[in-house]
Amino acid sequence: MSRKMKWQSGGVAKWRNGPVPHRRILPFPPVAALVATLLVTTGLPLAGCRGDRSDNPPRQFFPDMDDQPRWKAQDRSEFFADGRTMRQPPQGAVAFGRSPVVADEPWAATYTLQRAQLLKDDARVYRGVDDSGNPLTTIPVEVTTALLDRGQNRFDIYCAACHGIKGDGKGLVGQTWSYPLPSFHDERFLPGGASGAEGHIFDVALHGFVGPTGRQLMPGYAHALTEHDAWAIVAYIRALQRANRAAIQDVPDSERTQLQGAPRPAPAAEGGS
Numbered sequence: 001m002s003r004k005m006k007w008q009s010g011g012v013a014k015w016r017n018g019p020v021p022h023r024r025i026l027p028f029p030p031v032a033a034l035v036a037t038l039l040v041t042t043g044l045p046l047a048g049c050r051g052d053r054s055d056n057p058p059r060q061f062f063p064d065m066d067d068q069p070r071w072k073a074q075d076r077s078e079f080f081a082d083g084r085t086m087r088q089p090p091q092g093a094v095a096f097g098r099s100p101v102v103a104d105e106p107w108a109a110t111y112t113l114q115r116a117q118l119l120k121d122d123a124r125v126y127r128g129v130d131d132s133g134n135p136l137t138t139i140p141v142e143v144t145t146a147l148l149d150r151g152q153n154r155f156d157i158y159c160a161a162c163h164g165i166k167g168d169g170k171g172l173v174g175q176t177w178s179y180p181l182p183s184f185h186d187e188r189f190l191p192g193g194a195s196g197a198e199g200h201i202f203d204v205a206l207h208g209f210v211g212p213t214g215r216q217l218m219p220g221y222a223h224a225l226t227e228h229d230a231w232a233i234v235a236y237i238r239a240l241q242r243a244n245r246a247a248i249q250d251v252p253d254s255e256r257t258q259l260q261g262a263p264r265p266a267p268a269a270e271g272g273s
C-alpha cells in the first residue's frame with residue numbers, strides 16, 4: 001500500500017486542503033533507517049576507540065601532518081650557527097600581506113587599503129614627500145566629503161584641545177600653554193606659506209614638531225592616527241582655512257538664509273539693512 005493511500009485510508013479524506021492528519025506511518029522513513037544502520041555498523045567501532053587506554057602507538061590517518069619537521073618559537077636550533085630557530089627576515093624582504101585584489105569595486109576598497117597600509121611603499125602617501133624627499137604641496141589621496149568628515153572627527157579629538165576647534169590656537173589646553181600657540185590661519189600655514197606644505201602638516205600630525213633649538217615642541221600622534229587619518233586632518237585644516245577666509249557670497253543661496261538667522265524677515269520689512 002502506498003503512503004498516500006494509507007493516509008487517505010486513515011479517514012481524513014480531504015487532508016490536502018485541511019490540516020495535515022496525524023502521521024500513522026513507520027517511525028522513520030526507510031532512508032533514515034538505512035542511514036541509522038550504517039552509522040551503527042561503521043561508526044560505533046571507531047567511537048569505541050575514544051577514551052580507551054592503550055600502550056600501542058596511536059593510529060595515524062595522516063602521519064605527514066602529525067609528524068612535520070618544524071620548530072617551536074624560542075626553541076634551540078642545531079641547524080643555524082647562532083642556535084636560534086627564530087630568524088630575522090632577509091634584507092629587503094617584503095611584508096606578506098593580503099594578496100592584491102584585482103577588482104575596482106567598492107567591496108574591494110578595504111582590502112586594497114589594508115594591503116597598501118601594510119606595504120607602505122608609496123612615499124607620497126605614507127611619508128608625505130615627493131621623489132626628491134621634499135614635503136608634498138598636494139594631498140596625495142582623493143579628497144572626498146567622507147575624508148573631510150573623518151578629518152573633522154580626528155582633528156576635534158586629537159588637535160583641537162591645543163589648536164582650537166577652529167584651528168586658531170585657542171583650544172582649552174592651548175590657552176594655558178606657556179606661550180600663545182600659532183593660528184593655522186596665519187599666512188605661513190596657508191598653501192604656499194613657509195610652513196604650509198601639505199606634506200609638512202601631515203608629518204607634524206604624525207611625528208610632532210621639533211623647534212629650531214632641537215626641542216620637541218609638539219608630541220606626535222602616530223600612535224593614534226593612520227596615515228590616511230593624517231591626510232584627512234590636513235584636508236580638514238585646509239577646509240578650516242578656506243572657511244575662515246570665506247565671504248557670505250561663497251555660501252550657496254540655500255544655506256545662506258540659515259546662516260544669517262532664520263526666519264528671515266521679508267526684505268521690504270527690513271528696510272534694506
Ligand code: HEC
Pocket residue numbers: 155158159160161162163173181182195200201204205206209211217218219221233
Ligand atoms: C598638546 C598640545 C598640542 C596638540 C594636541 C597638538 N599640537 Fe600641534 N602644536 C603644539 C605646539 C606647542 C606647537 C608648536 C608651536 C610653536 O612653538 O611654534 C604645535 C605646532 C603645530 C604645527 C606647526 C608646525 C610648524 O611648522 O610651525 C602644526 C601644523 C600642528 N601643530 C599640527 C597639529 C595637528 C594636526 C594636531 C593633531 C593631530 C596637533 N598639532 C595637536 C601643540 C599641540
